[in-house]
Amino acid sequence: MKKALATKNRATRETWIDAAYTLFVNEGIEAVKVMPLAKTLNLTRTGFYWHFKDLSELHDAIIDIWQTRNTGIILERCAMPAQSLCGALLNLIDCWIDTELFDAPLDLAIRNWARNDARLQAIVDQSDDDRLTAVKQLFERFGKTGDAAHYRALTVILTQTGYYSMQVSEPRLQRAIAGCHYAEIFAGEAPTQLEIDAFLSRHR
Known part of the structure; x- marks a missing residue:
């Protein structure tokens, strides 16, 4: 179980950003939240925080794109x-x-x-x-x-x-x-x- 969790947490920052981009373009910024993203990617909420300090940092990444x-x-x-x-x-x-x-x-x-x-x-x-x-x-x-x-x-x-x-x-x-x-x-x-x-x- 720990090994599987570690594998999930190793998803890259770009993986989260790509998923956030898709949600954002299709459904708007209100849809870009940690739990829906984690569910979409079959990843853990904890995995998100390996790459971002908070949701606003992910939002800023979308703006940068x-x-x-x-x-x-x-x-x-x-x-x-x-x-x-x-x-x-x-x-x-x-x-x-x-x-x-x-x-x-x-x-x-x-x-x-x-x-x-x-x-x-x-x-x-x-x-x-x-x-x-x-x-x-x-x-x-x-x-x-x-x-x-x-x-x-x-x-x-x-x-x-x-x-x-x-x-x-x-x-x-x-x-x-x-x-x-x-x-x-x-x-x-x-x-x-x-x-x-x-x-x-x-x-x-």
Whole structure:
């Protein structure tokens, strides 16, 4: 019995975080509690405390995943080298088509949680500012300045937020084709056929 208990307690920190992530995205932060997690994993409550001092530390780990996976990827994609404004925008639009890059369900779950958590709302507000700044700087790299850069960047962010808040579902290639049209609207110029072909080839 002791040997079996020790084996259960050796579950990794990532095991608990992965289970918490799944519960959180599917059921909200209220579902992320020690006993439901332990039951889901067939582990002991004591095993949880091998890796976390309390539940708030696990909650913070979920927030860290969100900041890295979602805000981090937007900043990264905005900074990628590109030969044109449309090319730069398509690099960004990649992360809203490829679910391996940007986690829309996680973003929505975080925002729902933040409505009832002032500390998290402040983190979300700062993250949104960082995202907007990154997209604005993308436009500035290609000659858009002032309000022209700001409102284009805001339109990019709000368009994508609208997609997942309204839970729009469409085939990946269809979303990619739409992405080419959005890039043209955001940039005020059409991507080249070479840029379109390269972009669509990434999402077939």
